[in-house]
Amino acid sequence: MPTTTSHTPEPEGFAGPPEGTARPARLIQNEATTEIPVHLLFRDEAGPVSVPLRPTVVARRQGTGEQPRLRRPVQAKPRPEPQIDPELVERPARVLPGAAGVLAGVCGAAGCLATSWWAGVLPSLAGEALGLSASGSGLGPAQWAAYTGAGALGLLGLGGLARGRTGRAWVLGMFGGYRGTVRRTGLLWVNPLLLRRRVDVRLRHWRSEPMPAADGNGVALRAVVLVVWRVKDTARATLGVEDHESYLRECVEAALARVPVETPGATRGSAEAAAETLTRLVVRDAGVVGLEVFSVRPVRVEYAPEVxxxxxxxxxxxxxxxxxxxxxxxxxxxxxxxxxxxxxxxxxxxxxxxxxxxxxxxxxxxxxxxxxxxx
Missing domain, CATH: 1.10.287 (Helix Hairpins)
Structure with a gap:
């Protein structure tokens, strides 16, 4: 009984085996061709080839028989948090009631008058009006020392008087160091040798100018943001950064660059979600410098002029x-x-x-x- 063999047509230009020799049969049925990297074909050494395994995934190529490999998930590095000197924390400053400064000023003025009478500088009429007899000892070293002491006492007493207001605070410093914060109200006596920096600690609303933003599709927008904030730690807000208001503005700009803002006419829910995300980012960045942010809400969103x-x-x-x-x-x-x-x-x-x-x-x-x- 004749047998039928299947013959695969050879490509054009293939010479085929020599005459008189049979073509070897395939050793493996359904064999497939696998690609070999080029750098493995031109190796000089004859030793075993070791290919390092990479924790990446190569998609399975059709017709090669190559099996897919697992991909190791790439973990993003956490963004470093801004840090400020941990010792720079607000603490109350030592101040005295205003009555102490007034008393010191009155005592200094009285001492100057008494020294003038002692030196005979006051007219006789003034001495008689005060019920004192004139003295003519003149201005000597003792009188000048008394003048200096009485004048210094009066200047320190009257020069240190200050009026504390509600919603305002003073950050005190000397020779570049932090000496404390004054939040008290009323008439106070503060050391006049200390440097005072007034800080507004009231609840404030800041309406920004149009800032660059983008929506979920990358379309350029302009957003006007309303920020509700206040200064919580006066020491960090004043000494931790050069200008805490400029720092807050830059935090809002950075948050707008990372969060997609909804286009005009979006739903209320999507706008609320964007506002919550903006608030969370600004609270994290501004809280390091002693600023307490309550809400960051886009109040007007419009397309960029070119768009x-x-x-x-x-x-x-x-x-x-x-x-x-x-x-x-x-x-x-x-x-x-x-x-x-x-x-x-x-x-x-x-x-x-x-x-x-x-x-x-x-x-x-x-x-x-x-x-x-x-x-």
Whole structure:
């Protein structure tokens, strides 16, 4: 019984095995070809080849028989948090009631008057009015020392008087060091040798100018943000950064660059979610410098000028195309109605050529007429 063998056609240009030799059969059924990296074909050493394993995934190539490998998930490094000197924390400063400063000033003035009488500088009438007898010892070293002490006491007493207001605080410093914060109200006596920096600790609202932002698709926007904040730690807000208001503004700009803002006309839920995300980011960045942020909310969002101009041109083009389509539809309906009435009433008998010519003439006439009237 004859056997039938299947023969695979050879590609063009293949010489084939020499005459008289049989072609070897395949050793493996359904064999497949696997790609070999090029760098493994030109190795000088004859030793075993060791290929390092990489923790990446190569998708399975069709027809190669290669199995997919697992990909090790890439973990993003956490963003470093800003740090400030941990010892820079607000603490109350040592101040005295204002009565102490007033008393010191009065004592200094009285000491100067007594020294002047002692030196005989005061007129005799003034001495008689005070019930004192004139003395003529003159200005000597003792008198000058008394003048110096009394004057210094009066200057320190009156120069240290300050009025504390509600919602305002003073950050005191000396020789570059932090000496404390004064939050008390009323008449106080503060060391006049200390440097005072006034800080507003009231609840404040800041409405920003239009800032650059983007939506979820990367379209450029301009957003006006309303921030509700206050100074919580006066030491860090004053000494931790150069200007805490500028720092807060930069924090808001950085948050807008990371969070997509919803376009005008978005739903209320998406706008609230964007506001919550913005608030959380600004609270984390601004809390390091002693600023307490309550809310960051975009109150006005509009497209960037270049995007708004492009959208305006696109809207005009769409309206123009819609108007043209309406005109063409109206003309076609009018021509169809005219030809149908003429034919149905038997006013004219038209063959295909005449019908096409009539339709063409009516279409041109109607289009020209509508163009002149602007309909």
């Amino acid at each position: 708004a101009a492009a959208m305006h041109r696109r809207r005009i083009a769409a309206l123009d195309a819609q108007d043209r389509a309406t005109r063409v539809t109206s003309v076609v309906d009018s021509v169809e109605d005219t030809v149908t009435r003429l034919t149905m009433r038997g006013l004219v008998e038209l063959d295909d050529y005449e019908r096409k010519a009539l339709v063409k003439d009516l279409t041109v006439a109607l289009c020209a007429g509508r163009g002149e009237t602007g309909a």
